[in-house]
Amino acid sequence: MGAPAVSPARVGRYGSMTAVPTVSRWWSSRSAPQRIDLYTRWSFYSYLGAGLPLLALAVTGSDLEDARVAGVRSFLVGSVVTAVAAVVLASRGLAAHRTGQRIPVRTPGLALGAAAVTGALGVWGFSAGAEPAPATSWAIALPLGMVLTAGSTIWSTRQLAGPSVLVGVLAGAAAAVDGSEAVTAVVVGATIAVTVYAVVLAFRFSVWVLDVVLEMDRTRGVQLQLAVAEERLRFARDLHDVMGRNLSAIAVKSQLAGELVRRARPEAADEVADIHRIAEESLREVREVVRGYRSTDLSSELAGARSVLRAAGVACTVQGVDDAGALPEPVQAALGWVVREAVTNVLRHSRAAECGIVLTRADGEVRLTVTNDGVPGDAAGTGSGLAGLRERLAGAGGTLDAARHGDRFQLTATLPTGSAG
Known part of the structure; x- marks a missing residue:
């Protein structure tokens, strides 16, 4: 017999290859809660992991002429470190929603510490010029705001309001220290506070949606278990109805047959035969219950x-x-x-x-x-x-x-x- 033909579509440079599932098939194979979880998770990861370094680079490019080079470089490196810490915080915070466990205090503490140091380096680096630099305010707002966004996975909306206002106050103070007028510093601080809180609220809403979806999924699982338990109770009732009556009859007739045997009465044989009949009938009814046919x-x-x-x-x-x-x-x-x-x-x-x-x-x-x-x-x-x-x-x-x-x-x-x- 000849070798079986191989479809040309499945032969490549390195021989025949099995079909690789497409991304769409992989996505469609996930349940709705799994899709929401993946979407929320990677929204956090992409925004925190790539957003902070890119925004820090953009801020650096806008005010680089009069800045301290060492401070700017340290700010960029700190932004990358803060981004990694924020991703870790978001990952552990989202995982805590599934397990119900609290994350260690050191996780948000290290992220906030990295953000504070990065912001301080940015303020030092961009405040070297004679004129006020807008980058000074954003240098402290960006890392702290990113950490607050990651913290939306573990902190409530009310708990995030105060820190968001504090970020705005620090940004306004940085602008004032850099030489901005008082009114300008207040406007900058208020704008940054509102912006940070709006972004934090948007991500906090995503976490809330994820919590609702996961809770609904758990509720559906509980409902299924209750439906199974109800069916088991129905089966138990059917089995009790079948065996309770028949076993009681067998017990009574066994006592009667024993008494008749002791008295050497011929009716004992009839009672034993009746017991055998009831036992056979019980066996048949139990089989019907097990097979799901009875009533x-x-x-x-x-x-x-x-x-x-x-x-x-x-x-x-x-x-x-x-x-x-x-x-x-x-x-x-x-x-x-x-x-x-x-x-x-x-x-x-x-x-x-x-x-x-x-x-x-x-x-x-x-x-x-x-x-x-x-x-x-x-x-x-x-x-x-x-x-x-x-x-x-x-x-x-x-x-x-x-x-x-x-x-x-x-x-x-x-x-x-x-x-x-």
């Missing part, structure tokens, strides 16, 4: 699906419940499996906000359609669960279709109403 019709499955989805925060509508009870039991059992698998896929493999379940009967067949949104970009619509459902429905003369339409996924099961699934 569980399609109407109950549809109601349970709606309850579980709504508990998970998915808006669910069910149509055709009235027709479910009139279907033959084998058909209800088969469609019950479809409902369970569909609900499981919605909860596990989508970020659905809406789900619709429609049951219709026409021309001797019944059709169950489950549609949901929030399908990730790499959803293939296949899996062992769906394959098992296809086999189960095929044995009953039915079909199963699963297809994706944009961001929506539709599962359609069809069965003849007279089949014995």
Whole structure:
């Protein structure tokens, strides 16, 4: 046999290569909370890590003629150090939101210390000229403002107001020391204070949004756990209803049979036979409970699906419940499996906000359609669960279709109403 052909698209300079997932696929594979977390995190990192050095360089270029070279160089180096410290502070602050732990006091302390030293070096470097230099005020405002922005991950809006005003006061004082008029120094200080606080508030709002999204995600997980716990309680009640009555009957009849045996009465054999019958019946009913068949019709499955989805925060509508009870039991059992698998896929493999379940009967067949949104970009619509459902429905003369339409996924099961699934 010849060697299998290799697609030219998959052959490069170094031989065949597997497809590399694109950035869009990587992004779409993330859940909404993960996307918000990544966006917030990298907004902080890019602004703090690149923003401070670039702005410091811009300020330096605007007033370099009369500045002290050593002071300016030290200011630029300090800006890089402060940027690194601010990124570390933001990273640990955001991580604290997930773990609920406090970060060490030394982390913001070192960042503020680096910013203060950098600002002092900038003021010393830019205040060497005879004329007031605008860079003097920004030299102290930029590093301190960046650290306050990083601190918005751990400090509240009210706690950030005072330090923002202090940055403006220091910037105004630096302008006054550099020779600016009192009115000019006040205007500069007020402008810088408002600017710093506005930027800090913008990033603080991003942190608040992240907190809300993470809390909603945790709440949804708790709701799912409560739905599972409710189902377990229902199962426990069913098991108690089955075994409680039968075991009580077995206990009473065992005592009666024992007494009849001691008296050598022939009725003992009948009682023992009755005990055996009750035990066999109990075993059968327990198996039915475990398999989910006991007193569980399609109407109950549809109601349970709606309850579980709504508990998970998915808006669910069910149509055709009235027709479910009139279907033959084998058909209800088969469609019950479809409902369970569909609900499981919605909860596990989508970020659905809406789900619709429609049951219709026409021309001797019944059709169950489950549609949901929030399908990730790499959803293939296949899996062992769906394959098992296809086999189960095929044995009953039915079909199963699963297809994706944009961001929506539709599962359609069809069965003849007279089949014995």
